[in-house]
Amino acid sequence: xxxxxxWKDRSWYKVVKKLIGRKTALxxxxxxxxxxxxxxxxxxxxxxxxxxxxxxxxxxxxxxxHLFGTDSMGRDMLSRVIDGAKITLIVSVIAVLIAMVIxxxxxxxxxYMGGVIDIIITRLIEAISVFPMILxxxxxxxxxxxxxxNIMIAIGVAYVPAFTRIVRAMTLTVKExxxxxxxxxxxxxxxxxxxxxxxxxxxxxxxVQASLAAxxxxxxxxxxxxxxxxxxxxxxxxxxxxxxxxxxxxxxxWMSIVPxxxxxxxxxxxxxxxxxxRDALDVRVRAD
Amino acid sequence: xxxxxxxxxxxxxPHLLIVTIVLFFLIHLLPGNAATMILGDSxxxxxxxxxxxxxxxxxxxxxxxxxxxxxxxxxxxxxTSYLTGYPVANRIAERLPVTLELISLSILLAILIGIPxxxxxxxxxxxxxxxxxxxxxxxxxxxxAFWAGMLLIIVxxxxxxxxxxxxxxxxxxxPLMNLKHMILPVxxxxxxxxxxxxxxxxxxxxxxxxxxFIMTAHSKGxxxxxxxxxxxxxxxxxxxxxxxxxxxxxxxxxxVVVEAVFxxxxxxxxxxxxxxxxxxxxxxxxxxxxxxxxxxLYLFVDIIYAVVDPRISYNQKK
Numbered sequence: 001x002x003x004x005x006x007w008k009d010r011s012w013y014k015v016v017k018k019l020i021g022r023k024t025a026l027x028x029x030x031x032x033x034x035x036x037x038x039x040x041x042x043x044x045x046x047x048x049x050x051x052x053x054x055x056x057x058x059x060x061x062x063x064x065x066h067l068f069g070t071d072s073m074g075r076d077m078l079s080r081v082i083d084g085a086k087i088t089l090i091v092s093v094i095a096v097l098i099a100m101v102i103x104x105x106x107x108x109x110x111x112y113m114g115g116v117i118d119i120i121i122t123r124l125i126e127a128i129s130v131f132p133m134i135l136x137x138x139x140x141x142x143x144x145x146x147x148x149x150n151i152m153i154a155i156g157v158a159y160v161p162a163f164t165r166i167v168r169a170m171t172l173t174v175k176e177x178x179x180x181x182x183x184x185x186x187x188x189x190x191x192x193x194x195x196x197x198x199x200x201x202x203x204x205x206x207x208v209q210a211s212l213a214a215x216x217x218x219x220x221x222x223x224x225x226x227x228x229x230x231x232x233x234x235x236x237x238x239x240x241x242x243x244x245x246x247x248x249x250x251x252x253x254w255m256s257i258v259p260x261x262x263x264x265x266x267x268x269x270x271x272x273x274x275x276x277x278r279d280a281l282d283v284r285v286r287a288d
Numbered sequence: 289x290x291x292x293x294x295x296x297x298x299x300x301x302p303h304l305l306i307v308t309i310v311l312f313f314l315i316h317l318l319p320g321n322a323a324t325m326i327l328g329d330s331x332x333x334x335x336x337x338x339x340x341x342x343x344x345x346x347x348x349x350x351x352x353x354x355x356x357x358x359x360x361x362x363x364x365x366x367x368t369s370y371l372t373g374y375p376v377a378n379r380i381a382e383r384l385p386v387t388l389e390l391i392s393l394s395i396l397l398a399i400l401i402g403i404p405x406x407x408x409x410x411x412x413x414x415x416x417x418x419x420x421x422x423x424x425x426x427x428x429x430x431x432x433a434f435w436a437g438m439l440l441i442i443v444x445x446x447x448x449x450x451x452x453x454x455x456x457x458x459x460x461x462x463p464l465m466n467l468k469h470m471i472l473p474v475x476x477x478x479x480x481x482x483x484x485x486x487x488x489x490x491x492x493x494x495x496x497x498x499x500x501f502i503m504t505a506h507s508k509g510x511x512x513x514x515x516x517x518x519x520x521x522x523x524x525x526x527x528x529x530x531x532x533x534x535x536x537x538x539x540x541x542x543x544v545v546v547e548a549v550f551x552x553x554x555x556x557x558x559x560x561x562x563x564x565x566x567x568x569x570x571x572x573x574x575x576x577x578x579x580x581x582x583x584x585l586y587l588f589v590d591i592i593y594a595v596v597d598p599r600i601s602y603n604q605k606k
Contacts, residue, residue, distance in 0.1 A: 127303065127309075127310050129537070130537065130582055130583060131307065131311075131575070131579060132538070133538070133541055134541040134542075134545065135541065135544060135559065135575070135578070138560065138563055139311075139563060142564065143314065215430070219432050222432050222435070223541075223542075226548075227545065227548065242434075242435060246438065249438060249442055249453075250446055253442045256435070257439070257442070260438065260439070263430075263432060264431050264432075267431075271430055
């Protein structure tokens with residue numbers, strides 16, 4: 001057991017080193033950390049108060065005083081975007097967590113148990129994933145009602161198939177390995193085998209998928225927010241800012257350009273991070 | 289070959305059934321139903337509500353309602369809209385062509401531009417052109433389709449004023465205006481698929497170009513262009529097609545919001561409205577059509593696989 005701990009330390013170190021080595025992945029990490037920083041300390045670094053309207057400063061184009069201009073209520077766009085990072089990130093992270101937990105569970109069950117359970121779960125997952133995720137999340141939001149909490153659930157549920165599929169494939173790969181047989185011979189029951197042996201191998205796949213899913217979750221939040229079912233005022237996420245900005249494309253295009261740009265950079269960073277992780281962790285899955 | 293296609297078509301049916309079941313039950317979890325929407329909130333008594341509900345068949349258990357709906361579908365009746373009273377099929381017939389046009393043009397554009405760009409990047413690997421395009425492509429994947437649409441509106445409709453920002457003109461009515469209205473939405477919808485195709489083409493082509501037979505062909509005197517498009521691309525097509533099929537569902541999801549941005553009278557927008565209005569027959573009918581559309585697209589991709597890779601059909605024949 002002590003051997004296992006030492007080995008684990010070293011492999012983590014190697015992974016991180018490999019990850020940082022790639023410039024694109026490094027960019028991803030830096031941007032992601034920057035975002036986390038904004039989410040945590042946004043309140044302290046915004047040049048203006050993101051929520052206070054100011055009638056005299058409405059619709060100002062980007063300038064020296066307002067780097068990204070002001071919106072329809074005179075609020076500074078830079079501050080709004082920094083503030084919006086908080087909600088956008090929270091929605092994305094929690095949605096991914098929901099998808100990850102449920103998806104991993106289903107994937108493990110499906111891959112390890114096989115048989116009828118596998119068939120049922122796979123068919124269900126296929127049925128859900130045929131459908132464009134946005135529409136699916138929209139329907140779920142309409143059941144549960146609008147609001148931040150509910151789109152987290154909606155997006156989370158919509159991303160379950162992505163995790164299930166990949167965990168199932170990885171489980172199938174691991175199932176064939178010898179140490180599983182040894183474990184059974186020793187007398188470990190199924191749950192213990194899953195927890196102790198299958199799951200640790202599945203980690204790397206899950207982490208890669210998590211960062212890619214986070215990217216997708218932000219895009220989904222943007223679309224749902226644009227349609228008005230997401231975060232409600234006075235809270236603002238980047239998606240809901242786009243909804244407002246849409247009405248002013250004519251006179252204040254920066255209201256739409258800036259939050260959208262933030263979304264693109266974030267999604268880009270997460271994609272690069274996911275790709276980098278995939279290479280660094282050297283994930284290989286048996287195709288089924 | 290034909291038997292394969294038929295087999296695949298048959299396999300599609302239970303799949304679609306499961307999709308409709310999941311959707312139906314999901315939608316019927318929606319609080320309130322069309323009866324409450326028609327009668328309004330407080331203006332009617334409980335009796336009136338119950339009467340209307342039983343008239344519309346809401347008082348029956350959900351699975352009975354589903355079987356009723358299914359029976360109607362198989363008889364060709366997609367149901368009637370609760371709100372407008374018009375048949376669902378009519379609405380779909382009005383809206384479907386718009387969505388079909390948007391989606392097919394987007395796929396076409398994505399392929400026509402994506403593949404050549406991918407080939408150029410692979411051929412001029414690590415050059416300035418490669419880096420330039422690769423960067424654009426990576427950004428393209430990260431861009432929400434509807435935001436790209438908004439940007440296009442800002443540039444082309446508002447600032448340059450050469451293309452309309454919204455609205456739709458049927459092709460039969462005025463082809464030129466139709467295309468003018470569709471250019472921006474199509475570009476916006478196709479960006480993510482185009483970027484994926486280009487990236488995939490680039491990496492697949494790089495794999496193929498490294499192989500010996502390419503060198504052989506070149507030393508036999510074959511022009512590079514022919515080598516790329518005829519021999520290399522053929523072998524690279526399979527992973528490209530795989531990535532297309534993965535992205536299709538996402539692209540269709542994106543097209544829905546693009547329809548909202550450009551105010552196109554398509555199925556996507558219609559479905560969004562219907563969801564908000566609790567108009568079940570429309571939601572179910574259009575969801576079914578969209579699901580069929582996607583499944584057909586997947587089927588199409590499968591068939592193209594079989595055509596492109598003769599190994600696959602050989603195996604099936606045994």
